[in-house]
Amino acid sequence: MTVIFSLNLKKLILKFVFLWLILGAASFFITHKINYFKKRLWEIEAGWKNTEPVLKQRDSLSKRRQELGSFLVLLNEAFKRDIFWSEKLTALTHLVPDEAWLKAISFRKEGKEPSSMFLDILAAVGYSKRDEELLDKINNFIDGLKQDNNFFKDFNNLSLLEINKAKEGAEGNVMDFKLTLSLK
Numbered sequence: 001m002t003v004i005f006s007l008n009l010k011k012l013i014l015k016f017v018f019l020w021l022i023l024g025a026a027s028f029f030i031t032h033k034i035n036y037f038k039k040r041l042w043e044i045e046a047g048w049k050n051t052e053p054v055l056k057q058r059d060s061l062s063k064r065r066q067e068l069g070s071f072l073v074l075l076n077e078a079f080k081r082d083i084f085w086s087e088k089l090t091a092l093t094h095l096v097p098d099e100a101w102l103k104a105i106s107f108r109k110e111g112k113e114p115s116s117m118f119l120d121i122l123a124a125v126g127y128s129k130r131d132e133e134l135l136d137k138i139n140n141f142i143d144g145l146k147q148d149n150n151f152f153k154d155f156n157n158l159s160l161l162e163i164n165k166a167k168e169g170a171e172g173n174v175m176d177f178k179l180t181l182s183l184k
Helices: 002-080 085-095 132-145
Strands: 099-107 117-128 154-167 172-183
Touching: 002 099, 002 117, 085 099, 085 132, 099 132, 117 132, 117 154, 132 154, 132 172
Parallel strands: none
Antiparallel strands: 099 117, 117 172, 154 172
16 A cells, blocks of 8 residues: 555656656746836837927928818918909008018918919007007008009908907007908
């Protein structure tokens, strides 16, 4: 009985050692694979962090390209018309009253019809203590634009879109205003 018991014990110990070796080898293999995948994941994340600014820049450039493309289409449509823009801009600068200045001139299109093209003028008038004087200068500028047949002949309508008191100070008040002219 002792021989059988010792034989079974030896088999059991051998099985235990064999199982321990197999589990150790499997554990070593799995740990090695986990470390490999961690390293690979770290490399991918580092690569992603390097490409993230490039992707943001690419998206920004793509958006800017679309904006410029639509702007060029708008300019192309404005310049297709038989309008001498140099004459318009020269007349516009001569019609600006004293103590007023142009801040921006831009094209805008609303809808698909050719008549939905607009010229927007952002301007300012200033350095008067009384708002009435500033409003008179704006009205004189609008009247001057409408009465100048050479300037106004290519436009259907002129509208005052907005007017804001931009600055109030010791040297006088300043008002910003925006005009829009619809192109024929």
